[in-house]
Amino acid sequence: MRAMVMAVFLVTCMTSSAALVAQTKTATKPPAPAATAPTPEEANIQEYIALLRKDVRTEKAKLLGTVMQFDAEDAAKFWPIYRDYDTELSKLNDMRVANIQEYAKSYSTMTDDKADELIKNALAYQKQRGELLAKYYERVKQDLGAITAARFVQVEHQLLTIIDLKIASALPVVGS
Secondary structure, three states: OHHHHHHHHHHHHHOOOHHHHHHHHHHOOOOOOOOOOOOHHHHHHHHHHHHHHHHHHHHHHHHHHHHHOOOHHHHHHHHHHHHHHHHHHHHHHHHHHHHHHHHHHHHHHOOHHHHHHHHHHHHHHHHHHHHHHHHHHHHHHHHHOHHHHHHHHHHHHHHHHHHHHHHHHHOOOOOO
16 A cells, blocks of 8 residues: 555656646635545645645756757747646646546455556556647647657657656556
8 A cells, every 4th residue: 555655646746737736726715615624644745746746847847958958949939839738748647646546545445347447547548648749749840840849759758758667666566
């Protein structure tokens, strides 16, 4: 169970902070009535997650900027496109976080139906993430050319693969 909590923590930390901004805006609204209030431990974890999401996004952007080696003109074209991509990726990552949280909840009582549902959700996430990257490859290619767009996809794919490996290594195999 500790490994699953760590996996949920990692996936949440690795997602971009566009969702964090949305969460922050939502947090300023009066909370909806809930069946149970979060425990102090859950509230602390949520605060840590919020801070780490911000840090991960900053570090990812720095690394991407270093590898991409933009001049001022290309940077002015690229970063608005990347922000749009990052916003959409964040929404997809929320789907991933929810699936991992459901896995953690269901792990000790896993059924065939639940395992099937969770894997289908995970595969749908991977497919949508690939389609999103392809969409933004085309946008970057249109504004900056195919070589720059290919570099973007390569670097982004490498970063996403590192994140995927960290998450996968923290999740216990179902039924083990």
